[in-house]
Amino acid sequence: MKRTKQSMNREELESRILRSAEFVFAEKGYSGSSMEAIAATANISKQNLIYYFPNKELLYQRVLKEMLDIWIEKLSFLEAQGDTPEAVIRRYVREKMQLSRLYPNGSKVFAHEIISGAPVLKEYLISHLKPQFDRDVVLVKSWINKGLIEEIDPEHLFFTIWAATQTYADFSVQMEVLLGKSRLEEADFERAELAVTDFVVRALGAKKNN
Template sequence: MNQPITKHKPPRRSASRKALEQKIIAAAEIVFAEQGFNGASLEAIAEKASLSKQNMLYYFPSKDSLYHHVLKNILDLWIEKMALIEQAGDTPASMLENYIRGKLEISRVHPYGSKVFANEVISGASHLQVYLEENLLPQFTADIELVRSWITQGIMDPIDPEHLFFTIWASTQTYADFSAQVSLALGKSELEEEDFRRAGDFLTHVLLKGLGLKNI
């Protein structure tokens, strides 16, 4: 399990095959998140996907292959949808608010994928190194330059842009990666959509005010 994840254009697939592959990946997300890579088995993933192991192996020939696809699936989603520079809005406050709420929405809709990613990073991110260097860093650099331009224009307090993003990533992913802890603290069996809305209200208020921006 030492082949790095790289981004490449996938071959054309039929809609039915793509749907089945996504079903398998969704099942694998849950099993990898709950049991870790070493604890997860192909049998458990196939059962979660309501498929035979033999049928599943036709689409993904190994546990390594499935793990790579699960990681790539969540990272593609983050990178393609969560660039600050591409957020709607005509002010730094509105763009940052959309970015924060968008990150929370990904945590709400894809909590298991987020947990798999977190576990991979904690263990050293050996499968993500190349992918992150080739895909995350260029976007991160562009977003950093955008924030610096706002600071230069005097429309944002002179803060450290890198740590702004680290704070947003950590605070929004908490609601996925530590959902059990957050749910327990709130006296709930699981987090609901309203909890994510409240989290968005709080985070945008605190962060935008701390940046010298007005929430709109």
């Protein structure tokens, strides 16, 4: 893999395009985003954009895939089997929250996609997300069986955690309005993380002993 001036530019430009596409898709949805607009955001011509990503569908898929790969990588319950449930949960919620903070646009694109019925992602969800989900549910059930946490519905526990964390990316505008701010700041995310974590931990009634 040569690292010529060109190939470096290429990589840099590609990722600039992807960031721009993410931004535009997040705001306008798939159909509402024109290649023209994405190109303009990335400061290149439409034709040049098409040179790098020959069509819109492909660009969209790349944006989604990038986001999902990050999520799948960061969000595995299982890695931390030695820890206490409380520690695992806290870390999980914190990770998920940071993803909302760091990749709000990717999260929004994902949300648009799922709400629309996941026409592009459905297969991927079945093949990649479900297996991990099933494993994680089993783990939580084992916690319950060992009496480490309250009897709680494991599936819906995950749904709630995902919703409660993801909302800080997807519905940020609503929160800004309600909190009377022009944008969510670092401090808001910290309060949110604390609130959600405590919320979940308290709901689980996690015991400190292993």
